[in-house]
Amino acid sequence: MLKDITFGQYYESNSLLHRTDPRAKIVLMILLIVFIFLAKNLFALLFATACVGCIALISRVPFRLYIKNMKAILPVLIFTAVINLFYGDGGRILLEVWKLRITTGGIYNSVFMALRIVLLIFMSSVLTYTTTPNDLTDAIESLLSPLKFVGLKGAVHTLAMMMTIALRFIPTLIEEAEKIMNAQKARGADLESGGLVDRVKALIPILIPLLISSVRRAYELAEAMECRCYNGGEGKTRMKQMHLSNTDFLVSAAAIIMCAGIIILNILL
Amino acid sequence: MNDAVKNVSFDINQGEIIGIIGHTGSGKSTLVQHLNGLLKPTEGTVLFENEDIWKNAKEIRKIRSKIGLVFQYPEYQLFEETVFADIAFGPKNMGLSGEELENCVTETASLIGIKEEYLQKSPFDLSGGEKRRVAIAGVMAMRPKVIVFDEPTAGLDPRGREEVMKIISDYRTATNATVIIISHSMEDMAALADRIIVMNKGELVLFDTPEKVFASAEALREIGLDVPIVTRVFAGLRAMGVAVSPNVFTVSQAVEALVQLKEGAADA
Known part of the structure; x- marks a missing residue:
């Protein structure tokens, strides 16, 4: 029952996206999500959908895993779709009950919103499926490192360490919780x-x-x-250094083309 | 599908002390969780007083108060503000209240040797051994007819181990309950158990008296277990040509055997 909670849902594989630098992946994911929200018309959004579909294919993560994530947010998805159904203006009136009316514009809105959320979840799933939790926290630490110039010297490392420890202990705590539940049930x-x-x-x-x-x-x-002389991030060296490589530039270029495509479709149509 | 436990079939009589031994991962803990209905067998049945414990699935909590289970490191399940309240948790779940509940708790506490003034203390202020005793009392307070212990002495010092073993035998004398103990200590098993269940890879391989179980030292070693240390010492003596019995499993038996040997030598 408790074991169904997925966290740190890394999927082992050796795809292009698995090999991409986690820092690049985080930045690009944020970029793409912003652009998905910038998509104004259906064509731009459909283009984004096609791109996200390609990304999911390249990740070599089984499609059912994405669907599984989708199921988790299904209530939110349905809620958003239903609310948006009544907020559309314009178009033909299809149904009118009391003060609520459903128009073609409303249906368009509702599908548009739902698709946006689906894409959002897909993008973040790609990141978590192709990146180990440890890589993620390392990348966050690296990305936040400029903060040390504004007087937050130790904070970045501390934050990253806290995240690493929290992730590491989730399975342990789940196991512990199950043991305690059984013990109290026995009483x-x-x-x-x-x-x-x-x-x-x-x-x-x-x-x-x-x-x-x-x-x-x-x-x-x-x-x-x-006991192992841990004293924070100062002077800490890493066994696995992160370097940007050709793959990262390739992936970045692809992402930028996608963003450009959305903007062009926004303007043209 | 992999079966965690299979081919396990045994009868236990009222009032017996049963030991369960087996290597790590041999299915001991899984087996005992079936006994009080924490796990439901996918095949087969668990009978208690000739009735399937799952006959009425809604009544499974009643079964759990009749068949008590003390988990490994039970002190980690303490949660109440006072020792008294924690011991009372089980009986309260059974529906006891008021004076009945109070009597139940104080009786259990005195049976186990928890002093009266301790009852109002926080369980988290106690020492490790004391916490363990309070946690065991929490299960004993339900007055189970069968009480199962999963490694009750794990992580305790020799004195703590002795105390816990004493509590277990005290409870049995007081209530004539059936006791089932999982243990890694062959010495404890030899001294206490009427019969021993040997588990290996999820299957029951032996179910017999300590004498017969420890007689097959080779077979035990093959599945990662061993015989008590004294038995090993006596096997060594026999190999050296000293005429001692192979059926020595406890220190007191060993003393007896050695005294006999010495008297025999003096007579000759």
Whole structure:
């Protein structure tokens, strides 16, 4: 049950996108998402959809994994689509009930919005499927490093370290939570029935031991890190250095062509 | 599909002490989680007092109070503000309240040797061994007819281990409950268990008295287990030509055997 939570959902493969520098991937993903939102008309958005489809194909990640991510946000998707259905102006009126009216413009709006969200999720899924969590945090640290010039010297490294540790401990905590749940069930705890209030109350015997054990783990980890002379990011060298290579320029060029395509279609049509 | 546990079939009598031994990953913990219905067998049944425990799936919580399960490192499941409240968690879930609940908790505490003044302390202020005892008390307070321990002495110092083993045998004397213990300590098993279940790769390979189980030292070693240290020492003695019995599994048995040997030598 708890194991279904996917996090750090890296998919092992050796595609072009897997080999791309994670820093480049983050920057390009943000860029593409911005441009997807800049797409004004249906043609530009369809062009973006085609491009995102290509990117997903190049990633060599099975399509069902993308669909799985899509399922998780399905409620949000439906909600947005339904709300937008009533906000369209223009077009023929198809249905009118009380003060609500559905027009062709509304349907257009709703499809447009939904497609945008789908593309957004696809893009971020591409990033998380093709990049290991550790690479991601390293890349974020590297990208945020200019902040040290504005007086945030240690903060960037600390933040990246916190993210790394948090990601590392998610599976551990899930395992721990399962153990504690079983132990409390063995003592007759009822986690499955009752109303909302009862269910929330039933979580206390699980959350408190979990909290205590994470604090204990934090102390242990801090001690272990100190024993290995950890003193923050200062003077830290890396075994795996990140370098921009030809692949990164190739991928960047492709992304820029995509952005340009969206702008051109925006203007022309 | 891989079966975590298969070909496991055994009967346990009321009041017996059963030991379960097996290498890491042999399915011991999975097996015991089936006994109180935390896991549902995909095939086969678990019978308690001649009734399938899953006969009425909604009543499975009642089964869990009759068949207690103490997990590994049970002290990590403590959560209440006081020792008293934590021990009371199980009985409260069974529906006890008021005076009945209070009596149940104080009785359990005295049975286990938790002092009265400790009951109002926070369980998090106690030492490791004391926490473990409180956690075990939390399960014993439900007065289960069968109580299962998953490595109850793991991570304790020798004194703590002795105390925990004493609690277990005290509980049994007081309630005549059936006790099932998973352990890595062959010494504890030899001293305590009436019968021993040997697990290997998810299957039950042996179910017999300690004498018979430890007699097949070779087979045990093959699956990553061993016989008690004294048994090994006596096997060494026999190999050197000393006439001692091969059926020595505990230190007290060893002392007896050596005394006999010495008297025999004196007589001759």
